[in-house]
Amino acid sequence: MITKISGGVTAAKGFFAACTAAGIKYKGRTDMAMVYSEAPCVTAGTYTKNVVKAAPVLWDRELTDGDKLVQAVVINAGIANACTGEEGFGYCRQTSDAAKKALKLNGTEVLVASTGVIGKQLPIDRIVAGTEALAGKLDSSIEAGTAASKAIMTTDTQNKEIAFTFEVGGKTCTLGGMCKGSGMIHPNMCTMLGFLTTDCLIDKKLMLKALREDIEDTFNMVSVDGDTSTNDSVMLLSNGLAGNPVINDENSEEYKTFKEALRGVTLYMAKNIAADGEGATKLFEVKVVNAADVKKAKILALSVIKSSLTKAAVYGNDANVGRIMCALGYSGVDFDPYNVDITISSENGKSQLVSNGVPTDFDEELATKILSGKEVTALCDMKEGSAEATAWGCDLTYDYVKINADYRS
């Protein structure tokens, strides 16, 4: 059993956060954050599959794949430090060095993360000064975590944080985190940065296994615009301060509970990244049920969630269900079109639009009302097997174009 509590990245015992306005790109707002643990952490990380990997991705992957313990993460918004060559990679080292010095770390490491424009070099002097400022402002309050979650936003309209508690061996553990992501969001890790912290003691390999399995059904089922970023990273830090007996058996109830808490956090993040997609007016969820197998169910769900035409119709509250049929059809999965049922639902009601591949005589007015909801679901019943998958995205709006037609200036 897991219980939702307030807070995010500072919810777990021993974690601190801070933010500052370093003046990297944005004016009049914070743009750097630090997460710090008073005890050394084991880590797990998953990163973008884009061949063009930002410098921080290369930096962090080496650290989280290795055995070194980590005590802090330094994050900046505004510039992604991607396509920046050796110079950019050197800035990761300089940032880490500045943090180690300011935090007086003794043998533990520092992760770095960046989000923003690709192909610009970081203003390293400001980053170093910002890092030093962050080290002096660390705070374990919920508010400090919330403030950090705001500092890492780019085109996000809302900060995103959540936390859960759960019991392991009689001890209360906490797993929480913050994330950002709004554009350049697509499976294989979104343009998203996720920072998860827990005080639960768990074997590093099991933690990585849990994270890797989890993101396949959460972050990797989100698509805002089909663009897989150069910077996507989700990192999970565990300092073990909850005092629980270590979780090291993947068949144990405790591991199951840990995974449940992890899923609680990542599912919330995935849905909220989708709902906060650039220019989005609503969350669009596509659920494929009774597919032949899970892989096919995922491909079908992602094909619909990515369809520009479907997304534009969802924006216009237009029950153009032919576009959903069409997107299922070009997914690459073979199926019998005359077997498919499609039902849409939202907080405003429910209506079956397609029966056995052919549109029903549905009530257009009701369909429009359903589509005008804040959370719209399209349920596609393939009637072929028993596998299912869910994908999350958003509508395609004027504002998406507006935001992205001149993002750099």
Added chain:
Amino acid sequence: MITKISGGVTAAKGFFAACTAAGIKYKGRTDMAMVYSEAPCVTAGTYTKNVVKAAPVLWDRELTDGDKLVQAVVINAGIANACTGEEGFGYCRQTSDAAKKALKLNGTEVLVASTGVIGKQLPIDRIVAGTEALAGKLDSSIEAGTAASKAIMTTDTQNKEIAFTFEVGGKTCTLGGMCKGSGMIHPNMCTMLGFLTTDCLIDKKLMLKALREDIEDTFNMVSVDGDTSTNDSVMLLSNGLAGNPVINDENSEEYKTFKEALRGVTLYMAKNIAADGEGATKLFEVKVVNAADVKKAKILALSVIKSSLTKAAVYGNDANVGRIMCALGYSGVDFDPYNVDITISSENGKSQLVSNGVPTDFDEELATKILSGKEVTALCDMKEGSAEATAWGCDLTYDYVKINADYRS
């Protein structure tokens, strides 16, 4: 050698066209067209790979894959006759029967094609009446071909037609055609209908081979929005009236010339479909050179042409070249990012934006001027091998969203 001439679907000897306003969906414009050959034609067809195939696709594929001769094509705009089950397929038969009767065909067949809204049944009485009207208005003039190319438009802003002549065995042959396509345009056949006519006598198998190979480098390298339609069809009809010795050797000069004429027609169509993409303000061309192999070059080019973020930046005349690097990176093709050069060009100039994976210190003002051209090309030099590929698309604009947010009404 091939020579461009005026005209389109009626340019080749013995071909006639007609159009009429059948009142299917649009008001105050023509929405049905017929193409007719005074002599029976051998045919070749290529169709959408979407699992959800519109009724006319099923109808036509059976005919063009078989040995029966064809003498006419009946086309309607407004309703796609897709997701319409057996009822929809029956309407293909009824339309064909009506045409056969009105044209007094004796043993030859009639192809049908539809484009428009998915999931609505055709108003078959109007279609039949329209077919009868078309049969009475057939005309072999250039103007009749042009009028037909206008009748098949949906959200297209321009009609699209072209023709070339070429010599085979001392005889002048002609190959021309018309097409439509604007939204739901994506590789594996666009939401596009293409009708190609020739008087050149050619073996049916060779004609199909030529068409299949050709579309891989032309229509299948176009993407407006990543949505592969249920109705995509390209049909080529040959009536042999040029009187040339039959082309039946794939190693002959004559076959090479035929392919050259075919490429002239389809390349023009592909580029013009891209440039006339829904809401587009410009043609965007992505050329990948020096890739490891052709397959990889195509995947890389298509990945960039499909990137919503790149398309939005092209619309905003914003030289956000990091998005091009990013889109190459998530294509699925492995390459060394620090090997890539990117140069943009248009009628307004040329500028190298990336050198060995890192942005150059390019002139922003010049880059904006180049991007504000009508035909913008991004040249991506992978410096890995000698293969190349070109893809065509357009920018992503407010108007794309506007057109598609409420397409059905």
